[in-house]
Amino acid sequence: MSDDSFTASQAARASGRPVEDVWPEAQLAALFQARFEEGIAPALAAEVSRPGRPRVQVLRGAVDDAGHPPGERTAFRIASCTKSFTAAAALVLRRAGRLDLEADVREWLPGLRFTGEFAADGPVTVRHLLTMSSGLPEDDPWADRQESMPAEQFDALLAGGIRLASAPGARFRYSNLGYALLGRILERAAGTDYRTLVTGSLLRPLGLTDTAFAAEELQVPAVRGFRRTPDGGWQVLPFTGPGQFSPIGGLFSTLQDLRRWAAWLAAGPAFASDPSTAGMSATGPLSGGPVDAGLDAGPLDLVDRAEMQRIHRPIPLRPQDLPGTRRGYGFGLDILEHPAAGRIVSHSGGYPGFSTHMRWHPETGTIALGLENATYSRVGEAVTRALDMTLGLVPEEPAAPADPAGHAPSAAPEDEDRAGVAGPAGPGTWPELQAARDALTVWLSSPTAEAERLLRAQFASNMDQDRPWDERRRDWLRLRTAAGPLHAEEAHTTGGDAPAELRWMLPGEHGDLRCLAQLNPVEPPQVQRLEITLDPRSTG
Numbered sequence: 001m002s003d004d005s006f007t008a009s010q011a012a013r014a015s016g017r018p019v020e021d022v023w024p025e026a027q028l029a030a031l032f033q034a035r036f037e038e039g040i041a042p043a044l045a046a047e048v049s050r051p052g053r054p055r056v057q058v059l060r061g062a063v064d065d066a067g068h069p070p071g072e073r074t075a076f077r078i079a080s081c082t083k084s085f086t087a088a089a090a091l092v093l094r095r096a097g098r099l100d101l102e103a104d105v106r107e108w109l110p111g112l113r114f115t116g117e118f119a120a121d122g123p124v125t126v127r128h129l130l131t132m133s134s135g136l137p138e139d140d141p142w143a144d145r146q147e148s149m150p151a152e153q154f155d156a157l158l159a160g161g162i163r164l165a166s167a168p169g170a171r172f173r174y175s176n177l178g179y180a181l182l183g184r185i186l187e188r189a190a191g192t193d194y195r196t197l198v199t200g201s202l203l204r205p206l207g208l209t210d211t212a213f214a215a216e217e218l219q220v221p222a223v224r225g226f227r228r229t230p231d232g233g234w235q236v237l238p239f240t241g242p243g244q245f246s247p248i249g250g251l252f253s254t255l256q257d258l259r260r261w262a263a264w265l266a267a268g269p270a271f272a273s274d275p276s277t278a279g280m281s282a283t284g285p286l287s288g289g290p291v292d293a294g295l296d297a298g299p300l301d302l303v304d305r306a307e308m309q310r311i312h313r314p315i316p317l318r319p320q321d322l323p324g325t326r327r328g329y330g331f332g333l334d335i336l337e338h339p340a341a342g343r344i345v346s347h348s349g350g351y352p353g354f355s356t357h358m359r360w361h362p363e364t365g366t367i368a369l370g371l372e373n374a375t376y377s378r379v380g381e382a383v384t385r386a387l388d389m390t391l392g393l394v395p396e397e398p399a400a401p402a403d404p405a406g407h408a409p410s411a412a413p414e415d416e417d418r419a420g421v422a423g424p425a426g427p428g429t430w431p432e433l434q435a436a437r438d439a440l441t442v443w444l445s446s447p448t449a450e451a452e453r454l455l456r457a458q459f460a461s462n463m464d465q466d467r468p469w470d471e472r473r474r475d476w477l478r479l480r481t482a483a484g485p486l487h488a489e490e491a492h493t494t495g496g497d498a499p500a501e502l503r504w505m506l507p508g509e510h511g512d513l514r515c516l517a518q519l520n521p522v523e524p525p526q527v528q529r530l531e532i533t534l535d536p537r538s539t540g
Contacts, residue, residue: 022392023053031389032058032370035382041355041374042226042234045070047255048386050366057255063223063373072255073210075222076371077239078356079144079249079349081258083179084265084308085198086247087130087332089186091304092201098189101127108185112158115523116430121167128168129175129182130331131313136175137165137500142520142528143176144351145462146245154184154244161523163430165500172313172329173497176248177521179332183247194247205299206264211253213242222252225353227375230471237353237375249351255369262360262367265333267295268305269343270362309345309362311335341391346384350376352466357383366390432458432525433502436517440530441488441506444480444513447473460526479534483508500525511536 032046036058043061063070070076093099104123106112114124118135128134149157158181165173183194190197195213203211215222226234242250253261296302311328321327324339336344342363349356353373357380360367368387370379436458443451456469463469480486487507494514496502500521506513512535519525 022390023050024389025054025056027389028056028386029058031382031386033060035379036060041372041377041379043070043223043373044371044379045072045074045076045255046368046370046379046383046386047072047259048366048368048390049259050364050390061373063221070223070371073220075210075212075215075218075220075252075254076356076373077225077249077349077351077354078251078253078258078358078371079351079354080176081253081347081349081356081358082247082249082251083332084261084347085202085251085332086179086183086186086194087308087330088202088265088300088305089194089198090126090130090182091308091331092299093186093189093197095300095304099126099186101125101130105129105181105185108188109158109181111155112181113161114164115161116163116165118164118167121164122169124164124168126182126185127312129178129185132172132174132178132329133169133313134173134175134178134181135164135166135168135170136162136173136178137521138174138497138518139176139520139528140174140350141466141518142460142462142522142526143180143245143248145240145465146180146243147240147248147250148243149245151184151244154180157522163500163521163523163525165521172315175521176245179248180245184244186247195242195250201299206260208253208257208260210257211251211261213246213250213252215239215252218252220254223373225351225373225375227353230475234374240352249349255371258358258369258371259367262358262369263365264295264298265305265308266345266360266362266365266367268300268302268307268362269309269345270365307331309333309335309343311337338393341393344387346380348378348380350378355379359383359387361387361391364391428498429496429502430499430519430525432519433496433500433517436519436527436530437491437502437504437515440515440517440532441491444476444506444532445486445488447477447480458527459530460520460528462528463530476532479513479532480508482511482534482536483513484510486513505535508537 028048032044036044043063045059047055047057049055057072059069059071061069063074090099094101103126105126124134162177186197187194210218210220212218225237227237229235308331310330311326312331313329315327315329317325317327322339326337328335332347334346338344341361344359344361346357346359352375355372355374355377357370366387368383370383372379439455439458443455485508490507491504494503494505501518503514503516506515514533514535516529516531517527518529520528
């Protein structure tokens with residue numbers, strides 16, 4: 001597949017927007033070298049490419065016992081970057097006449113039972129799942145541990161009840177379960193399992209030979225993922241096998257394959273407005289035949305690919321965004337409309353043991369990629385900075401992501417009235433949040449064995465997988481001691497993305513404990529995330 005089909009200057013002339021033709025090769029290499037030297041992950045594979053410019057690659061660390069560094073064909077888990085493949089597979093089925101994006105998901109999943117106050121507010125459609133607007137709450141910690149779930153267990157989970165956090169179609173919330181539901185729908189529409197569908201309709205036609213859903217299926221080496229331990233060391237994490245949550249983040253891939261994937265997708269918004277190319281057809285949607293050498297061919301035409309990279313669901317802006325900025329979610333991709341640079345397309349991937357970010361600027365064909373093998377290490381911060389450097393953009397302070405995986409914040413302005421303080425847990429919050437708050441407050445006030453049992457009974461299965469209880473307990477007791485005697489009667493809500501998330505403060509003599517609880521969407525909801533930080537009280 002050719003990746004030199006157009007140049008930055010050609011793109012600038014076509015768009016009428018001035019694009020600074022810079023290529024800071026040395027600065028890009030130094031940026032990623034400095035990141036690796038921070039010790040954020042055992043290994044880093046990063047690159048920035050633009051047609052007509054020298055490709056910048058930084059390959060650092062050791063990926064095996066012999067100390068070999070990663071290469072451009074070393075496979076990492078790409079986590080949520082998998083969602084772009086899931087979305088593309090949905091459009092492949094739509095082209096084949098097998099999937100209607102406006103269909104109620106329960107036409108495909110009749111056993112699915114939605115619960116909660118929003119369950120009767122209208123159908124959840126396939127389009128809602130694609131655009132993260134189904135009404136499901138955020139669920140990264142819990143969902144990232146469910147990859148291997150078998151179909152029978154998944155169907156039972158859906159029948160047991162899934163609680164909505166907002167009305168379908170009302171707002172953006174990043175939901176992994178939504179993409180797991182989408183994957184199950186794709187299986188039934190295609191008449192085959194999800195992994196076979198993606199492999200046959202996308203990976204093989206596009207020549208992505210280093211991309212697969214299991215390490216043993218790869219013909220290239222796969223890097224092990226790690227978690228940072230309290231003593232500063234690294235704990236190796238096992239690979240999880242494919243299952244019903246593979247559509248949310250199950251793929252392994254390499255720099256080489258992600259570059260090809262990004263270039264193929266970027267051709268959509270870059271060329272779709274050109275009458276000489278916009279109507280070009282692809283090979284048969286489910287044929288699995290080889291793709292043409294040019295970026296215009298493949299399982300989806302240019303118009304379909306451009307559709308993936310449009311804002312379908314707006315996302316709230318970040319504090320550092322310039323006037324005129326727009327953010328949103330497309331189909332399996334994050335979209336930034338920058339007032340100076342135009343459209344920038346990206347997606348992050350965070351998984352136990354891995355962090356990935358892919359980012360491109362369709363007008364210039366610039367692609368920036370980063371792969372690391374450490375849990376939620378947020379390699380996207382460096383990748384974003386790298387792409388901005390190539391576009392001559394003024395550096396901005398990185399926004400604090402709303403979750404460890406680095407996804408965009410979900411809170412919408414129209415929901416601010418639901419995040420205030422009115423009563424013990426704020427209006428609209430699920431009662432299970434109040435129970436979690438009470439249980440944690442009791443344990444912090446008096447960490448007895450019974451208080452511990454009652455607290456941990458509310459934990460979802462991922463809690464001990466993410467961080468062993470003994471480690472979590474030691475850290476929380478240290479914070480409790482530093483805060484001094486606690487005043488539980490003065491605890492008060494400070495916010496949270498209602499109804500499935502709550503933030504509150506527990507005052508102490510020497511400092512305040514800031515607490516956060518987040519529930520998963522499965523009936524009955526359980527705690528998937530529970531965090532405590534200390535605000536020391538000033539003595540001045």
